[in-house]
């Protein structure tokens with residue numbers, strides 16, 4: 001293992017800003033794994049730390065294959081993490097909207113550029129990502145349909161779902177999109193949590209990456225058996241919204257299977273304790289996303305369900321591969 | 322008359338309300354023109370508050386000359402203004418990336434949709450911004466090159482110093498201005514001053530510009546204020562200066578003045594060591610129309626924009 005500084009920026013008032021990478025093996029740039037990019041992504045940081053720990057063990061046992069190099073970058077934004085801010089400390093910009101970056105531009109454009117120069121050229125790219133709204137997810141691989149996406153490869157992670165998304169103009173600055181455009185097979189892996197640690201779901205994605213590395217011949221060690229993933233379109237997920245604001249009281253967990261009409265959550269009057277709204281499943285499905293803040297606004301998507309039943313069966317070859 | 326544009330119940334005993342002031346004389350014909358003055362999308366930009374005040378005050382005192390409908394929306398993002406938050410508090414979202422919104426969307430999309438629908442159909446909309454807390458801007462109108470032909474002639478009435486025609490590539494599609502222009506409501510984006518402050522001179526300048534535009538539109542038959550002729554320029558004529566190092570930026574020139582190539586614009590200094598870390602010199606002859614106001618800079622922070630002449 002070699003610890004390398006991928007990008008460094010000097011600061012007047014703080015220690016230098018450093019993006020640090022851990023390299024395992026040598027030779028062909030096989031896979032790069034990127035962890036937290038926003039200051040609240042502690043679970044993503046934790047996942048990387050566990051992956052580094054595992055790769056160290058494998059390397060000591062000689063299980064990283066000849067001519068393969070794997071890099072893990074646990075954190076792209078230590079400055080925000082260390083002060084509990086989600087975005088860049090001064091201008092509140094999001095590094096994950098700045099790719100491919102610009103070396104003469106604003107601070108976060110320079111960071112994105114410095115990082116992206118390292119990221120270009122890997123055969124596979126993995127980002128432990130988080131969603132822009134806070135909540136819990138069923139672990140899944142998310143991919144943008146850029147024309148370069150490879151669903152077959154995404155399935156190798158063996159997480160329960162592969163979710164396909166059509167990029168919107170807003171996405172043109174995100175890492176996953178740019179990585180694909182620059183011909184790295186890029187995958188965003190979502191674990192259950194973001195701002196708190198969940199060891200179980202973290203270890204699932206670490207297993208999943210280990211397994212993937214084995215299947216592509218980068219290491220000689222197989223992760224735990226996974227799932228045969230379902231491929232779903234994000235646009236086919238069923239959103240369940242609140243109609244009232246108040247205290248959000250969820251009654252089901254992510255990954256739970258629910259039937260149409262089942263009670264999923266309640267919105268409670270914050271002063272009088274009475275139920276303002278009962279939130280029920282609008283179809284038979286699996287809970288893919290669950291809102292996690294204790295207070296909720298009206299018209300907020302608090303659940304996303306993967307419809308099951310007629311949707312589950314699809315003619316072969318319908319996946320866009 | 323104060324009218325509610327949209328309201329929504331917040332979780333704990335509070336209603337979020339976006340309101341407007343409709344100023345119109347009695348007995349207007351059905352085809353009377355309507356102009357919307359909107360501001361406060363970014364909660365840390367306050368220069369537009371003064372324009373709204375000046376305009377409302379002036380029109381109330383001079384109703385006999387008003388020949389159309391003036392809708393004033395001082396606070397599209399009231400929670401942001403009240404909490405010194407640029408975006409929509411609670412959503413970590415830039416409101417000016419949510420238009421035209423969706424009626425069946427989330428709270429922020431719903432609010433955006435109701436605001437958008439309320440404005441759409443007006444003859445002209447002026448969306449007033451105040452840069453951010455980092456940069457001071459000369460009063461200017463920013464226009465996407467795709468709409469330049471229609472909008473530049475209107476911008477000339479606005480009493481601004483500068484009209485900046487942006488290339489289409491840098492245009493953001495989910496802004497209020499883009500969305501309104503897309504449905505035929507001619508929208509001018511004004512940028513001036515600096516975040517979290519009022520620049521009284523600029524507020525008065527733009528207010529006069531709005532009256533002069535209203536006169537051009539046939540909505541005002543009172544005395545027409547004298548307006549200055551703006552410099553109209555395109556992207557290629559704008560030079561950016563970014564900080565080469567982090568530190569404290571000390572300007573050595575005034576905002577909005579002529580500079581010569583090589584002229585000393587400012588320094589990035591170290592308060593700890595007493596060293597000048599970077600001496601910033603102008604890369605060209607031109608006019609400094611954007612100048613850094615917030616002293617702390619990281620490497621890459623924008624220091625100035627110069628219009629090449």
Ligand SMILES: [Zn+2]
Nearest residue numbers: 363366450451
């Ligand atoms: Zn603004």
